[in-house]
Amino acid sequence: MTSYLIKGAAPLGAGPVDILVEDGVLRSIVAAGTASADGAEVVDATGLIALPGLVDLHTHLREPGREDAETVETGTQAAALGGFTAVHAMANTDPVADTAGVVEQVWRLGREAGHCDVFPVGAVTVGLAGERLAELGAMADSAARVRVFSDDGRCVADPVLMRRALEYVRAFDGLVAQHAQEPRLTEEAQMNEGELSGRLGLRGWPAVAEEAIIARDCLLAAHVGSRLHVCHLSTAGSVEIVRWAKARSRAEGGWEVTAEVCPHHLLLTDELAATYDPIYKVNPPLRTSADVEALRAGLADGTIDAVATDHAPHPHEDKDCEWQAAAFGMLGLETALSVVQQTMVDTGLLDWAGVAERMSHAPARIGRLDGHGRALAEGEPANLVLYDPGVRRTVDPAEGASLSRNTPYAGMELPGRVVATFLRGRPTVIDGKQS
Numbered sequence: 001m002t003s004y005l006i007k008g009a010a011p012l013g014a015g016p017v018d019i020l021v022e023d024g025v026l027r028s029i030v031a032a033g034t035a036s037a038d039g040a041e042v043v044d045a046t047g048l049i050a051l052p053g054l055v056d057l058h059t060h061l062r063e064p065g066r067e068d069a070e071t072v073e074t075g076t077q078a079a080a081l082g083g084f085t086a087v088h089a090m091a092n093t094d095p096v097a098d099t100a101g102v103v104e105q106v107w108r109l110g111r112e113a114g115h116c117d118v119f120p121v122g123a124v125t126v127g128l129a130g131e132r133l134a135e136l137g138a139m140a141d142s143a144a145r146v147r148v149f150s151d152d153g154r155c156v157a158d159p160v161l162m163r164r165a166l167e168y169v170r171a172f173d174g175l176v177a178q179h180a181q182e183p184r185l186t187e188e189a190q191m192n193e194g195e196l197s198g199r200l201g202l203r204g205w206p207a208v209a210e211e212a213i214i215a216r217d218c219l220l221a222a223h224v225g226s227r228l229h230v231c232h233l234s235t236a237g238s239v240e241i242v243r244w245a246k247a248r249s250r251a252e253g254g255w256e257v258t259a260e261v262c263p264h265h266l267l268l269t270d271e272l273a274a275t276y277d278p279i280y281k282v283n284p285p286l287r288t289s290a291d292v293e294a295l296r297a298g299l300a301d302g303t304i305d306a307v308a309t310d311h312a313p314h315p316h317e318d319k320d321c322e323w324q325a326a327a328f329g330m331l332g333l334e335t336a337l338s339v340v341q342q343t344m345v346d347t348g349l350l351d352w353a354g355v356a357e358r359m360s361h362a363p364a365r366i367g368r369l370d371g372h373g374r375a376l377a378e379g380e381p382a383n384l385v386l387y388d389p390g391v392r393r394t395v396d397p398a399e400g401a402s403l404s405r406n407t408p409y410a411g412m413e414l415p416g417r418v419v420a421t422f423l424r425g426r427p428t429v430i431d432g433k434q435s
Contacts, residue, residue, distance in 0.1 A: 001425060003027075005037045009045035009386060011376045013352035019050065021382045024425035029378055043430075045386050048419055051356050053085025053116075053383030055363040055372050057177070057260055058152070058231060058308035059333065061087075061118070063109060064102070065094025070313040070403050072106065075333070076115035077401035078311070080428035082333040083385035083418040085116050086364070086372045091123040092153045098123035098134035100142035107144035115428050119367060122146040124165050124176060128154050133165060140172045147368045150177035152231055153283070155213060157183050162217060166226035173368060175227035175258075178217050180238070181284065185209035190324060192270040192285045200273060202323065205285045207235040214238050218245040222255045229366060230259040232310050234284040236294030243303045258366050260308035261295050263332055263339035264408060268292075272408075278319050278326030279408050282312075299358060300349040306363040309336050313404030331407040334400055338414040341389055346415065371424075382425035389416045401434065 006019040011029070018035035020027040028035065056079065062070040072089070079087050089106050091097035097106060103120035110118025122139040126132050128151045139146040149169060156162045156178060165176050186209045191197050193204025214230055218241065221228035233239060242259045249255035264282065269289050272280040280286060298304040312329025319326050340359065344350040350358070364373020374380045394413050397405035421429040428435055 003037060003040040004043055004425070004427070005035060005040040006043045006045045006050070006386065007035070008032050009048050009050040011050045012356055013049050021422060021425045024382055026376065026378055026380050026382050029376070043420065047390060048386045048388050049352055050376060051083070051352065051385045051387060052360040052374060052376055053372060053385055053421065053423065054083045054337065054359045055367065055369065056084050056087040056309050056311070056333065057148070057306055057363045057367060059087040059089055059311045060092070060313065060329070061089045061106070062093065062313060064105065068315045072109035072118060073113045074401055074403045075311070075313070076110060076113045076118060077434055078333040080115040080421050081401055081418060081434065082335070083337050083387065083421055084333060085383040085421065085423045086119060086369060087116055088119045088121050088148055088367060090152045091121050091150060092128060096123050096127050097121065098126050100135060100138040103139050103144040103146050104142050116423060117372065119148070119369065120144045120146055121152070121177065122149045124149045124151045124156050125161065130154060130157060130161065133161065133168065136165070136168050136174070140174060147172070147174045148177055148229070149174060150179065150231065152177065152179045155179050155181040155183060159216060159220065163220050163224060166221055166224045166228065170224065170226040175229050175366070177229040177231050178213065179231050180210045180213035180217070182209040182212050190281070191273045192287050194270065194288065196270055196273065202273065207237055207287070210235055210284055211237040211241055214241050218255065218257050221257055222248070225254050227256040230257070232262050232265065232284055232308070233259050233295060233298070233304060234265050234287050234291065236291050239294050239298035239303055243298065246303060258305040259303070260306045261299055261304045262308060262310045263336045264330060265295055266292065266299070266343040267339050268408060276323050278321065278323050279330065279406055281323060281326050281328055282330050283328035296343060296347070296349055299344065305358065306366065307336065307340055307359050308363065309333050313402050314406050315404060319406045329406070331400070331402055331404060334402070335395060335407065335409050335414060337387060337418065338416045341416045342414060345389070382422050384422050385418060386420040387416060388419050391415070391417050393417055
C-alpha cells in the first residue's frame with residue numbers, strides 16, 4: 001500500500017501538523033515541517049482542516065430495485081466526495097432489506113465498490129408494512145452485522161409493535177431508528193402546516209405529528225430499557241422533547257435516546273414551497289425559520305447528537321412534475337459538510353471539534369461501528385478528510401457523482417470543499433476528484 005505524507009494539515013482546526021499515513025493507519029503525527037518519509041507520496045495540506053472520516057446514519061442508496069435513481073457504486077462515490085468513509089444504507093429498497101439475504105447483498109455491493117464502508121439498515125417490519133416484525137435477529141447475525149433497524153419513509157405507528165421491536169434489538173445492542181410521522185395526522189400532507197400552506201393550497205403537515213411519536217417512543221424506550229434513535233428531527237418541539245428525555249436519562253438512567261438532524265433542515269425553510277418547485281418537497285417537510293433556529297441550537301448544545309444527510313436520490317421524472325405528484329426527498333451527501341460549515345461553524349455555534357463529534361464520532365457510536373469515528377491519533381485507522389473551509393463554490397448538479405440531480409442547492413454558493421478523503425489509508429478522493 002502506498003504511504004502518504006500529509007504536510008501542514010490542521011487537525012480539527014488546531015495548529016498545523018504533518019501526518020504520515022502508512023499501512024492503513026495514522027503512523028505518526030508531528031509538528032508541521034518536521035516529518036519526512038522515504039517513498040511516501042506528499043500531499044500539501046497547507047490551509048486544510050483534517051477531520052476524521054465522516055459517518056452518515058441515514059443514506060438512501062436505492063439498490064436493489066431503483067438503480068435508475070442511484071446505485072451503491074454511485075451513491076458511495078458521492079459519499080466519498082462529501083468526505084464520508086461510512087454510510088448506513090436505508091432499508092426501503094425493492095426488495096425491502098428485511099431479510100439477511102438482502103442486507104448481505106447491500107453489504108457486499110459496498111465492499112465491491114470500495115469508495116466507503118456500507119452498513120445496511122434492516123427494516124423493522126416485513127415489507128415496511130408495519131404489521132409484523134422482520135427477521136431482526138437473522139439480520140443482526142448475518143455477515144452485514146446489522147445493528148440499526150428502521151422503516152424510514154414510514155413510521156412504526158403501532159405502539160405494541162414498536163415496543164416489541166425495542167425489546168428484541170436490546171438483546172444484541174441494536175437500536176430502532178424511528179421515522180416519526182403519525183400517519184393519520186399526515187394523510188396527503190404536502191408541506192409544513194401553517195399560514196403558508198393554507199395560502200398555497202397545499203395540505204399541511206403539523207409539527208405535532210412528529211412530536212407525538214417522538215414523545216411516545218422516548219417513553220417506550222425508557223420502559224423497556226432499549227436504544228431509540230430519532231431520524232431527521234425537524235421541529236422546535238421535537239428538540240424540546242428529546243432534551244427532556246435526555247434530562248430524564250441523566251437524572252434516572254435508562255433513557256437511551258439519540259437524535260439526528262439533516263443539513264437541509266438547518267438551512268432551508270418552508271418559504272421555499274411558495275415556488276411550487278418539487279425540489280423542495282421532502283419528508284419531513286421544511287419548517288419555519290423558528291424551527292431552523294431551534295434545530296441549530298439543539299445541535300450546538302448536544303441535544304441533537306448527529307448530522308445525517310437523508311440523501312434521497314430520485315430520477316428526473318419523479319421531480320419534474322407538479323408538486324402533489326412529486327416524490328419526497330433531496331440529495332445531501334456531497335453538500336453536507338458545506339451546509340454545516342455555513343450554518344454552524346461560520347455562525348460560531350460549533351467549532352471543528354464539534355463538527356467532528358456530530359458528523360463522525362457520535363454517528364459511529366450510535367451505529368456501533370468499529371474503525372470509524374475514531375480520534376485523529378497515532379495508531380488509529382487512517383479514515384480522514386482534508387477540507388478547505390476558505391473557498392466558496394457554486395453548486396452544479398451536473399458535477400455530482402450521484403445518478404440523480406435533485407439537489408435543493410443548485411446554483412447556490414456554499415463554503416468549503418472536500419479536497420481529499422482517505423479510507424483506511426487509501427485515497428478515495430484526491431484534489432477534489434474521485435481517486
